[in-house]
Amino acid sequence: MPNVLSSNIPDIVIGRLPIYLRALTRLAQEGRDVTSSHELGQRLGISSAQIRKDLSHFGGFGKQGTGYQIAYLIEQLKQVLKVDQEWEVALVGVGDLGRAVAHYRGFAERGFRIVAAFDTDSSKVGKSIDGVAVQSTDTLDTFIREHKIKIAMIAVPAESAQAVADLLIEAGVRAILNYAPINLNVPDNVHVQYIDPVTHLQRMTYYL
Amino acid sequence: MPNVLSSNIPDIVIGRLPIYLRALTRLAQEGRDVTSSHELGQRLGISSAQIRKDLSHFGGFGKQGTGYQIAYLIEQLKQVLKVDQEWEVALVGVGDLGRAVAHYRGFAERGFRIVAAFDTDSSKVGKSIDGVAVQSTDTLDTFIREHKIKIAMIAVPAESAQAVADLLIEAGVRAILNYAPINLNVPDNVHVQYIDPVTHLQRMTYYL
């Protein structure tokens, strides 16, 4: 019944899988072998039915009466999300924000390796950030094509973000993590995710 | 018809308002006076009907045949979101991540002022990060109570995040922006938002 190939799986479901994966990894770190949709739901503030239904899109990962083997479920989810491999990522913009992004250990730890950094500021080009040489944006297209890089992070000012995105997409990038506080217009086959801490704060002040 | 007071407005609607606000602010910067739900929708990749319906929850902000006065709509949205004022924010954890958060200019620019930083590492206590003195976590409770701080950002390792959240909530914090890659369990009257760039990346790799 579950159909892994055709992309009829709701986006919202895909969005929860990384959360499940993160919680499962934590459980594994705590030395646990088995869990249940109920326990996972409690930890995440999500109903157990939703977790079961989400997982059921991809196959029967659990055992009735027992629950889910944590290591196995992690492995399966990584496969579904295609994070059972290392991804090479490009970073554009090495100002304050870009440098902070480059220094963040969490990317490498979880399979995303920053292999290139670009900036238009010639005073930054040639320097090294966390072992990655900063290149001129002029070389962006060539580098990304040659290395077949599919994922990029944008950490430039809002004014330049759309132009950078256009460059990246032209060079073959298909997934963009945008730290600039602006919406990007991209073709349907390109995915964008946004990180803007202020919008998160503004979402909470409503309730205060 | 619209009812601003009773909190029967869907969460998902509130979540989109900061996005609208950001796009409108940008339009204003571009020197524009008036816009329409259609234009805004195009920029954001959202249907015009959705924008109109979202806004209609809070009142009739637009004019038929004309559209929306940008400055007026910004003002109204800020009021709804309660960001027509400055908020004082506490930061817990001043390791690499916490320092990067403290240095980010976007918070102050958009009305969130970091007024206190806490860390358990005594070698960091007493130092100053971007003009804010780092205090021992021992003084967290007193400081937050005295200054009636309602918003905090957590930038400590995953292992300590829940304990820090408990402390903050006990001291009166009602909104938490959590940079630690772990889910927090909090009472119903406390709001949490998460920033974990890796989950965003993992959400996109599925489609590659």
Added chain:
DNA sequence: AACTGTGAAGTTTTTCACAGCC
């Protein structure tokens, strides 16, 4: 006894489509 996987029911969210106004 405990738990999954899943149709069916229920709820929420989005889109449609149009009256009313500028």
Added chain:
DNA sequence: GGCTGTGAAAAACTTCACAGTT
């Protein structure tokens, strides 16, 4: 002609509840 605000319809999503398995 162009646009908003909004009921009604449609679509998407979540929860229920239970048969089936360990």
